[in-house]
Amino acid sequence: MNHDDVEQxxxxxxxxPQDELFTRRVLAALPRRFSPGxxxxxxxxxxxxxxxxxxxxxxxxxxxxxxxxxxxxxxLAGITAFVALVSAATSRLCGPLIPPSLQxxxxxxW
Amino acid sequence: MLIARVLxxxxxxxxxxxxxxxxxxxxxFLRRMLGGAPELADDLAQETFIKAxxxxxxxxxxxxLSVWLCAIAANELRAEWRRRARRAExxxxxxxxxxxxxxxxxxxxxxxxxxxxxxxQRAALVLCFEHGLTHEEAAAAMGCPLGTLKSHVxxxxxxxxxxxxxxxxxx
Numbered sequence: 031m032n033h034d035d036v037e038q039x040x041x042x043x044x045x046x047p048q049d050e051l052f053t054r055r056v057l058a059a060l061p062r063r064f065s066p067g068x069x070x071x072x073x074x075x076x077x078x079x080x081x082x083x084x085x086x087x088x089x090x091x092x093x094x095x096x097x098x099x100x101x102x103x104x105x106l107a108g109i110t111a112f113v114a115l116v117s118a119a120t121s122r123l124c125g126p127l128i129p130p131s132l133q134x135x136x137x138x139x140w
Numbered sequence: 141m142l143i144a145r146v147l148x149x150x151x152x153x154x155x156x157x158x159x160x161x162x163x164x165x166x167x168x169f170l171r172r173m174l175g176g177a178p179e180l181a182d183d184l185a186q187e188t189f190i191k192a193x194x195x196x197x198x199x200x201x202x203x204x205l206s207v208w209l210c211a212i213a214a215n216e217l218r219a220e221w222r223r224r225a226r227r228a229e230x231x232x233x234x235x236x237x238x239x240x241x242x243x244x245x246x247x248x249x250x251x252x253x254x255x256x257x258x259x260x261q262r263a264a265l266v267l268c269f270e271h272g273l274t275h276e277e278a279a280a281a282m283g284c285p286l287g288t289l290k291s292h293v294x295x296x297x298x299x300x301x302x303x304x305x306x307x308x309x310x311x
Binding site: 035036037039040041043044045046047048050052053055056057059060061074130131134135 | 152155156159160163164165167168171172178180182183185186187189190193194223250251265266269270271272297300301304
């Protein structure tokens with residue numbers, strides 16, 4: 031086998047994955063669009079601060095709620111529903127609550 | 141022009157079209173580099189496009205967008221390898237960073253042969269031959285001098301040819 035055969039086999043076996051699902055996934059993970067005219071750095075900072083504030087608020091509320099409800103099943107269900115609702119609303123307004131890079135790390139246990 | 145539309149109005153449809161056009165290259169490159177981890181490769185590809193969207197204003201029209209995207213993908217890959225190395229160091233286990241331990245009985249196809257190459261040689265072959273980048277473009281994407289890239293291509297091809305020749309002899 032000569033070098034050209036190797037090149038040809040590489041060309042023939044190229045991986046070129048393409049699907050609409052991936053495109054939609056990337057678009058969904060982009061930060062939320064704001065009105066033009068506001069500088070993007072300011073917007074990113076605002077969105078990040080909002081997300082951070084919301085995460086802190088969630089932790090505080092959940093902790094108090096859990097403490098007052100003594101951890102019964104009803105209070106756990108309430109907390110879960112509350113967290114899911116706030117996360118969904120925040121994701122819609124400011125992009126993913128947890129950045130994709132951090133999600134990846136958490137998914138793999140690190 | 142799609143890039144201008146994205147920059148002017150943050151046109152998501154135009155950016156979606158860019159993702160559609162360039163995902164075979166970015167995802168294909170990352171999948172080859174990460175061997176049997178297509179989910180992780182797609183995670184890194186997604187991160188590549190998000191970073192590209194954020195930094196698109198800094199993209200210089202002199203370079204090809206595909207080369208610029210490959211450079212971002214290569215940086216993501218290096219960061220992933222650094223994370224793996226740190227994790228392996230923490231766990232005092234080098235199984236994550238070691239070269240893949242190949243079963244000698246395994247069918248010696250091209251993918252397996254590529255996976256056995258050192259990372260720089262694999263990246264050079266994948267970019268130049270699977271995705272048709274010129275040597276100059278591949279060197280720019282990998283952030284190495286042209287001479288180094290050519291050396292990676294030459295050595296990678298020789299090793300891959302030896303690998304495939306071995307296969308034919310054993311068949």
